[in-house]
Amino acid sequence: MKIALSNSFKKDYKKLPVRIQKLLDGQLLMLLENSRYPSLRIKKIQGHRSIWEGRITQSYRFTFEKINDTYFIRRAGTHPILNNP
Template sequence: MRILFSEPFKKNYKALHAGIKKALDKALTFLSQNPRHHSLRFKKLHGTDIWYGRITREYRFTANYQGDIIILRRAGTHKILNKERK
């Protein structure tokens, strides 16, 4: 699975503190190997074409599929899910 990083995702990533970045890097490794990895809890955001996965208990990332490519959209607290629904 190939993963691409959107500009908003890159900006969000830079703003995360080191511990969350480390957890996100681990989650992205799982994502690239197996998007269905149980720790990601990767699922579709209801009513959208956007998917989201777990970084930590409080942090999430969002993505879109384009064929066999995953495009990462955002990373942050649960609040990003509310922004993505709009």
């Protein structure tokens, strides 16, 4: 698998605190290595057939789609991003 980043994600990432950026970097590496790793807490987003969410911290999440052999990272931020994943 590989990772591709959306423009929305790139904008979101720049707005995150540096500490959260570092944690997110680690979570994305873990997604590549083992998408079932417990701390990721991967689950489908209700109402969206192909969009998933992963946990960065208790308050921060990232969203993505699986497209062939690529994780397309869509958004990152606090819980409200799940309203527009």
